[in-house]
Amino acid sequence: xxxxxxxxxxxxxxxxxxxxxxxxxxxxxxxxxxxxxxxxxxxxxxxxxxxxxxxxxxxxxxxxxxxxxxxxxxxxxxxxxxxxxxxxxxxxxxxxxxxxxxxxxxxxxxxxxxxxxxxxxxxxxxxxxxxxxxxxxxxxxxxxxxxxxxxxxxxxxxxxxxxxxxxxxxxxxxxxxxxxxxxxxxxxxxxxxxxxxxxxxxxxxxxxxxxxxxxxxxxxxxxxxxxxxxxxxxxxxxxxxxxxxxxxxxxxxxxxxxxxxxxxxxxxxxxxxxxxxxxxxxxxxxxxxxxxxxxxxxxxxxxxxxxxxxxxxxxxxxxxxxxxxxxxxxxxxxxxxxxxxxxxxxxxxxxxxxxxxxxxxxxxxxxxxxxxxxxxxxxxxxxxxxxxxxxxxxxxxx
Ligand code: PMP
Ligand code: GLN
Numbered sequence: 001x002x003x004x005x006x007x008x009x010x011x012x013x014x015x016x017x018x019x020x021x022x023x024x025x026x027x028x029x030x031x032x033x034x035x036x037x038x039x040x041x042x043x044x045x046x047x048x049x050x051x052x053x054x055x056x057x058x059x060x061x062x063x064x065x066x067x068x069x070x071x072x073x074x075x076x077x078x079x080x081x082x083x084x085x086x087x088x089x090x091x092x093x094x095x096x097x098x099x100x101x102x103x104x105x106x107x108x109x110x111x112x113x114x115x116x117x118x119x120x121x122x123x124x125x126x127x128x129x130x131x132x133x134x135x136x137x138x139x140x141x142x143x144x145x146x147x148x149x150x151x152x153x154x155x156x157x158x159x160x161x162x163x164x165x166x167x168x169x170x171x172x173x174x175x176x177x178x179x180x181x182x183x184x185x186x187x188x189x190x191x192x193x194x195x196x197x198x199x200x201x202x203x204x205x206x207x208x209x210x211x212x213x214x215x216x217x218x219x220x221x222x223x224x225x226x227x228x229x230x231x232x233x234x235x236x237x238x239x240x241x242x243x244x245x246x247x248x249x250x251x252x253x254x255x256x257x258x259x260x261x262x263x264x265x266x267x268x269x270x271x272x273x274x275x276x277x278x279x280x281x282x283x284x285x286x287x288x289x290x291x292x293x294x295x296x297x298x299x300x301x302x303x304x305x306x307x308x309x310x311x312x313x314x315x316x317x318x319x320x321x322x323x324x325x326x327x328x329x330x331x332x333x334x335x336x337x338x339x340x341x342x343x344x345x346x347x348x349x350x351x352x353x354x355x356x357x358x359x360x361x362x363x364x365x366x367x368x369x370x371x372x373x374x375x376x377x378x379x380x381x382x383x384x385x386x387x388x389x390x391x392x393x394x395x396x397x398x
Contacts, residue, residue: 180319
């Protein structure tokens with residue numbers, strides 16, 4: 001077939017099927033209908049005021065031009081200090097930290113830097129949507145293991161089966177979006193043992209590292225014995241400091257891996273978020289109470305929303321971390337989560353996200369819906385009372 005202009009389908013084949021993200025679709029639906037948006041995960045309150053003031057000061061102080069490629073020096077140091085302070089990891093700010101345009105660019109830089117076309121990437125499903133798209137962009141192949149509602153436990157046999165001689169990396173996410181699961185130490189050790197057996201990298205997305213509940217511990221993969229050398233960790237200020245629009249993320253790991261990611265990152269954005277970087281550096285150094293205060297507040301919000309979903313008649317998987325809870329709409333008569341979510345604003349004035357869009361095996365999540373609880377208490381209370389009106393109603397048509 002001649003290669004040339006194909007006006008009807010200009011998109012490269014490997015990106016077909018990605019269309020518009022579910023977050024964009026559902027946020028648009030919320031604004032069209034005026035429904036409460038528990039779809040896209042973003043808080044409706046601001047982060048620490050000293051961080052906000054530092055960004056204003058950076059803008060007014062003239063820090064508005066390109067920052068250095070790897071990140072501003074004070075943020076590189078602050079990320080390294082954070083890794084030592086919370087996890088005891090000695091990280092060299094000059095060679096082992098890279099600042100990126102959010103975790104999204106961190107993930108893309110690392111996957112594009114490490115994967116040759118045809119290499120395999122092992123990940124759990126449901127997976128955060130950018131994983132599938134990024135793996136496709138790299139020309140790599142996704143191999144998955146399903147986490148099943150309601151416990152979302154790792155299934156050892158299917159995880160093992162996902163590994164092969166072509167496995168280049170494992171793309172992990174704990175605390176996990178969309179399930180709210182926090183991987184146990186034993187589960188992480190299993191993943192790491194397989195990564196060692198197949199000589200694969202572990203790329204670990206820990207953007208919700210500080211958002212865990214009920215005393216459940218987040219175990220950073222890089223702290224597990226023998227794992228530092230093969231682990232690339234990714235995080236972001238968006239969740240920890242309630243500033244999802246700032247897009248300040250970072251990659252940490254062994255110097256050669258960080259250098260590889262930096263090589264790619266230079267040609268994705270070169271740099272981003274100039275004046276926000278010093279503000280995030282300041283925030284990372286704030287008192288422990290800033291970190292724990294947000295987690296405790298989200299824990300309460302989780303309880304509020306879980307109670308509302310249960311009241312509505314849905315089975316709920318109580319999350320140990322993140323912004324999200326997954327509930328099953330099957331008991332309400334729903335048979336297709338995507339159709340149910342498209343109908344939900346009309347049914348009760350609330351927006352959620354169908355979990356099936358984060359799956360290859362869509363049957364595994366046919367009637368599951370993710371709701372975000374990173375919202376003001378009064379918003380959650382109102383959403384809960386709207387959801388409660390679903391109880392006993394016939395939504396079987398969707
Ligand atoms: N990973 C996960 C698991 C996420 O939920 C998100 C969305 N916030 C990201 C990465 C992207 O983070 P950022 O906004 O910093 O790019
Ligand atoms: N991480 C956010 C979520 O899971 C969405 C980010 C985005 O819209 N890409 O809701």
